[in-house]
Amino acid sequence: MIKTLGYAAYKAKDALAPFTFERRDPRDHDVVIETKYCGICHSDVHQARDEWGGSVFPMVPGHEIVGVVTEVGAGVTKFKVGDRVGVGCFVDSCRTCEYCRQGLEQYCTQGITATYNGYERDGTTLSQGGYSSAIVVDENYVLRVPDKLPLDAAAPLLCAGITLYSPLVHWKAGPGKKVAIIGLGGLGHMGVKLAHAMGAEVTVLSQSLRKQDDGKRLGADHFYATSDKETFKKLAGTFDLIINTVSAPMDWNAYLGLLKVDGTMVVVGIPEGEVPVGAFSLVIGRRSLAGSMIGGIQETQEMLDFCGKHGIVSDIETIAINQVNEAYERVVASDVRYRFVIDLETLKSAGAGF
Ligand code: NAP
Ligand code: ZN
Ligand code: ZN
Numbered sequence: 001m002i003k004t005l006g007y008a009a010y011k012a013k014d015a016l017a018p019f020t021f022e023r024r025d026p027r028d029h030d031v032v033i034e035t036k037y038c039g040i041c042h043s044d045v046h047q048a049r050d051e052w053g054g055s056v057f058p059m060v061p062g063h064e065i066v067g068v069v070t071e072v073g074a075g076v077t078k079f080k081v082g083d084r085v086g087v088g089c090f091v092d093s094c095r096t097c098e099y100c101r102q103g104l105e106q107y108c109t110q111g112i113t114a115t116y117n118g119y120e121r122d123g124t125t126l127s128q129g130g131y132s133s134a135i136v137v138d139e140n141y142v143l144r145v146p147d148k149l150p151l152d153a154a155a156p157l158l159c160a161g162i163t164l165y166s167p168l169v170h171w172k173a174g175p176g177k178k179v180a181i182i183g184l185g186g187l188g189h190m191g192v193k194l195a196h197a198m199g200a201e202v203t204v205l206s207q208s209l210r211k212q213d214d215g216k217r218l219g220a221d222h223f224y225a226t227s228d229k230e231t232f233k234k235l236a237g238t239f240d241l242i243i244n245t246v247s248a249p250m251d252w253n254a255y256l257g258l259l260k261v262d263g264t265m266v267v268v269g270i271p272e273g274e275v276p277v278g279a280f281s282l283v284i285g286r287r288s289l290a291g292s293m294i295g296g297i298q299e300t301q302e303m304l305d306f307c308g309k310h311g312i313v314s315d316i317e318t319i320a321i322n323q324v325n326e327a328y329e330r331v332v333a334s335d336v337r338y339r340f341v342i343d344l345e346t347l348k349s350a351g352a353g354f
Pocket of ligand 3: 093094095096097098099100101105107108109110111
């Protein structure tokens, strides 16, 4: 077994604290990865605090993982020692259902093996995420990080990047398309960069104008405050596609009114609880309300290669592992520009509390 240092939530809403555990020895198709950096996704906070229900503890969060391969199983063909690799939100799936066979593993009918807060395919071993010193993953669920991209700033591509790339591609963001991104956070700022690189006209809808300069720098053509009622009048019927990244409950009806006829609002943010939608918001203008969850393995690799080609990474603030609880508070307060990334080297230092 591989002794692994990590930070875990021991139970819901507890501060994260040092946690030592074991990873399995590599099986034939496994890759052992020395993790270098891990992004902090708002989903980590939701799950560590059990805001969606059903969380399992102790929980080592983290699904924006990058590192270097240190060992491979005898049957591994895709990776070798020294490769720069990434792991995203899931580490296995059934591999046989219609969606797995189409490269849509995230929608596996048997359920994905979440990178953390779930069970391995044996149904009993808790999966543990990337706030840890190593991870062991089947080669079919490991991604290659392009050489051109710095590892630290590439980490958030593994969740924030793919979560925005997939719907942008699926709903055909590109030249001539007006795309709005609601919420300029970890997901949202990747959406701005990616939609801009795809050639779309990009608008940010943020709570205030505080982040306006950043939004423009990241590639937005327009920036509006949603706290200003005029915004909803001015932009009524404007967008082909809206991607809603907001992690809190909000009035989706008001945003559906900003779509053109046949426009689509794709929800990727996952607030607690239900959000009411009126039929009129959809029937007027033949509008669609859709959802999207991360992306499949092949598409995630395609996204990483796209980012390699366009030089796209996340804007990050690097922290030590013992700053993780403070970082969670700042994520909840929308006070992050635009993704916290944990330097996992800090797990090894005395300050990490082992
Ligand atoms: P984040 O960094 O906290 O960004 C969320 C942004 O939403 C904030 O920066 C803020 O932007 C806006 N916002 C926050 N509270 C708001 C409120 N009360 N009203 C209006 N806007 C508000 O979070 P993230 O990591 O990007 O994640 C966003 C959501 O996506 C989370 O719910 C997460 O669980 C979910 N998620 C889903 C998937 C998926 O596959 N679908 C994948 C990853 C994450 P402004 O300051 O610009 O207003
Ligand atoms: Zn995530
Ligand atoms: Zn499947």
